[in-house]
Amino acid sequence: MAEKIATRVAYGKALAEIGSDENIVVLDADLSKSTRTDLFKKEYPDRHFNIGIAEGNMMTVAAGLASCGKTVFASTFAMFAAGRAFDQIRNSICYPNLNVKIGATHAGISVGEDGASHQAIEDLALMRSIPNMTVIQPADGVSTIALVKQAAKIDGPVYLRLGRLDVPIIYPEDATFEIGKGVTIKQGDDIAIIATGLMVEPAITAAKTLEEQGISARVIDIHTIKPIDVDLIVKAAKETGAILTCEEHNIYGGLGSAVAEVVVRHYPVPMEMLGIEDKFGKSGKPADLLPMYGLTPENIVDKAKKLLERKRG
Amino acid sequence: MDAQAVLRLKRIATEIRKGVITAVASAGSGHPGGSLSISDIMAYLYFEKMNVDPKDPKNPDRDRFVMSKGHCSPALYSTLAHRGFFPVEDLNGFRQASSYLEGHPNMDKVPGVDMSTGSLGQGISAAVGMALAGKLDRKNYRVYVVMGDGELEEGAVWEAAMCAAHYQLDNLTAFVDYNGLQIDGKITEVMNPEPIADKFKAFGWEVLSIDAHDFNQIEEAVKHAESVKGKPTVIVAHSVKGKGVSFMENQVGWHGTAPKKEQAQQAIEELDAYLASLG
Numbered sequence: 001m002a003e004k005i006a007t008r009v010a011y012g013k014a015l016a017e018i019g020s021d022e023n024i025v026v027l028d029a030d031l032s033k034s035t036r037t038d039l040f041k042k043e044y045p046d047r048h049f050n051i052g053i054a055e056g057n058m059m060t061v062a063a064g065l066a067s068c069g070k071t072v073f074a075s076t077f078a079m080f081a082a083g084r085a086f087d088q089i090r091n092s093i094c095y096p097n098l099n100v101k102i103g104a105t106h107a108g109i110s111v112g113e114d115g116a117s118h119q120a121i122e123d124l125a126l127m128r129s130i131p132n133m134t135v136i137q138p139a140d141g142v143s144t145i146a147l148v149k150q151a152a153k154i155d156g157p158v159y160l161r162l163g164r165l166d167v168p169i170i171y172p173e174d175a176t177f178e179i180g181k182g183v184t185i186k187q188g189d190d191i192a193i194i195a196t197g198l199m200v201e202p203a204i205t206a207a208k209t210l211e212e213q214g215i216s217a218r219v220i221d222i223h224t225i226k227p228i229d230v231d232l233i234v235k236a237a238k239e240t241g242a243i244l245t246c247e248e249h250n251i252y253g254g255l256g257s258a259v260a261e262v263v264v265r266h267y268p269v270p271m272e273m274l275g276i277e278d279k280f281g282k283s284g285k286p287a288d289l290l291p292m293y294g295l296t297p298e299n300i301v302d303k304a305k306k307l308l309e310r311k312r313g
Numbered sequence: 314m315d316a317q318a319v320l321r322l323k324r325i326a327t328e329i330r331k332g333v334i335t336a337v338a339s340a341g342s343g344h345p346g347g348s349l350s351i352s353d354i355m356a357y358l359y360f361e362k363m364n365v366d367p368k369d370p371k372n373p374d375r376d377r378f379v380m381s382k383g384h385c386s387p388a389l390y391s392t393l394a395h396r397g398f399f400p401v402e403d404l405n406g407f408r409q410a411s412s413y414l415e416g417h418p419n420m421d422k423v424p425g426v427d428m429s430t431g432s433l434g435q436g437i438s439a440a441v442g443m444a445l446a447g448k449l450d451r452k453n454y455r456v457y458v459v460m461g462d463g464e465l466e467e468g469a470v471w472e473a474a475m476c477a478a479h480y481q482l483d484n485l486t487a488f489v490d491y492n493g494l495q496i497d498g499k500i501t502e503v504m505n506p507e508p509i510a511d512k513f514k515a516f517g518w519e520v521l522s523i524d525a526h527d528f529n530q531i532e533e534a535v536k537h538a539e540s541v542k543g544k545p546t547v548i549v550a551h552s553v554k555g556k557g558v559s560f561m562e563n564q565v566g567w568h569g570t571a572p573k574k575e576q577a578q579q580a581i582e583e584l585d586a587y588l589a590s591l592g
């Protein structure tokens with residue numbers, strides 16, 4: 001695999017790989033070249049339907065197909081999936097617990113130049129609040145392919161939060177993943193950095209910097225935001241006594257909130273959340289926007305050190 | 314349809330209406346108006362037309378039905394109960410915490426319900442998905458969906474209308490229960506969806522207009538829809554909201570109000586008298 005690949009591209013590749021299963025149907029809303037469901041369409045044109053610019057309709061068409069036994073992947077940008085079609089996702093997909101997998105690409109500010117109207121920073125909050133929904137955000141191409149394949153196998157709705165930006169491969173080709181189980185990428189006892197999506201890689205970089213400064217940081221990739229890996233998080237709280245979450249999402253309602261819900265209920269420790277500070281994104285190159293919004297290894301290091309001061313009292 | 318068949322369906326439709334009243338009255342809430350306007354079409358579909366089996370409600374080859382106007386669950390439940398999917402007595406538990414008969418249809422809980430609905434404007438999309446699946450699987454089942462005329466104000470209906478025509482879903486038949494009323498008043502006054510027939514025509518559908526309470530017209534339209542190739546059919550069914558209960562007919566207030574005990578009794582007496590008049 002290339003050194004860098006966007007998770008949306010890995011998603012399209014995974015669909016093309018599992019497409020030999022005749023039960024799989026893929027829907028798109030006039031964005032197949034961006035969501036990369038075109039990779040599936042090339043192989044299986046008869047099972048790819050363009051629904052046009054009509055995301056609400058697409059979600060419930062997916063529900064209808066699923067009610068007849070199909071496993072349906074419905075794709076559009078995260079903004080128009082979770083945002084525009086929330087009611088359809090809740091009432092037509094999740095309430096009847098149907099086998100629809102939502103491939104929501106272009107999540108977060110790393111969309112870049114299109115700007116705030118296209119940068120969903122609220123979708124994790126929306127999607128994880130719906131009963132029956134599984135919410136997944138892979139960190140790299142390898143985990144994306146594995147998790148898309150697993151999503152196809154589990155029964156019920158799944159929201160796959162995917163990115164536009166090319167991101168580094170973190171995992172070896174043969175790494176294994178399980179929906180609902182976080183991955184401890186690096187051990188450490190002073191603090192746990194729990195990250196998701198494209199923030200996993202800067203978390204690893206930050207942990208290295210901290211190590212050089214004598215701070216032992218654990219790094220955990222929470223690719224499944226719901227159901228969240230309670231055991232792994234509680235273990236991290238007990239063994240490190242401080243947790244910093246990192247995500248490309250509003251600090252309200254996303255990974256930070258999900259981890260805090262576990263921590264306060266099971267083993268309260270000082271926590272800090274790094275994410276988008278409750279403001280809209282803007283246009284720009286992703287490489288300019290990520291630092292502008294504090295989504296950098298340097299900021300992780302900074303927040304980690306401040307959190308450690310709190311931990312020490 | 315011969316006279317005997319019409320008579321049989323009239324009796325069934327009246328039993329369905331009695332079930333609607335029973336369900337809504339025992340719950341003390343629910344939607345009688347739009348349930349009564351659609352009862353004849355429900356009787357025709359489930360007792361004359363559709364290939365369904367109460368003993369095998371999930372059979373993959375069955376015809377599908379979507380009550381897109383999910384608030385008319387009383388009509389759907391009463392029809393399913395009388396068709397043998399579950400005991401008619403269970404209608405007494407409608408909307409109660411101890412019952413599986415949710416206020417709006419739930420496909421996981423209620424045998425015979427093919428799609429969960431309640432949020433208006435989505436059922437037709439679900440029906441499009443089912444019809445697409447039928448095409449993909451080369452199955453012969455047909456998909457029926459019932460929408461309200463007020464429901465047509467939801468923009469998503471027209472996304473689905475476009476989609477059904479685009480994919481030439483001739484295995485899909487939609488009904489519009491054209492009773493002219495929604496919650497806040499006449500559809501033409503609240504937010505006029507007219508001209509309904511012309512809109513569907515413009516979207517590429519075969520369009521038929523019928524009297525929703527005439528079984529011969531219902532049958533003719535449904536059979537015509539089956540013969541149409543390459544496009545979906547909508548049957549604009551001119552109906553009377555509250556049909557069959559004199560004091561509910563054409564009254565906007567009976568959209569979502571349950572009859573009190575004496576009113577329910579009067580309604581049942583009227584329906585029984587009609588049954589008796591049929592001989």
Ligand SMILES: Cc1ncc(C[n+]2csc(CCOP(=O)(O)OP(=O)(O)O)c2C)c(N)n1
Pocket residue numbers: 346347348382384431432433434460461462463464465490492494495496554568
């Ligand atoms: C999306 C949505 N908005 C609003 C409602 C509330 N509501 C329930 S019934 C109704 C009126 C429906 O009128 P119509 O479609 O004409 O139904 P009918 O006359 O057949 O009962 C409304 C607004 C709803 N269920 N779903």
Ligand SMILES: [Mg+2]
Pocket residue numbers: 347461462463490491492493494495
């Ligand atoms: Mg109406």
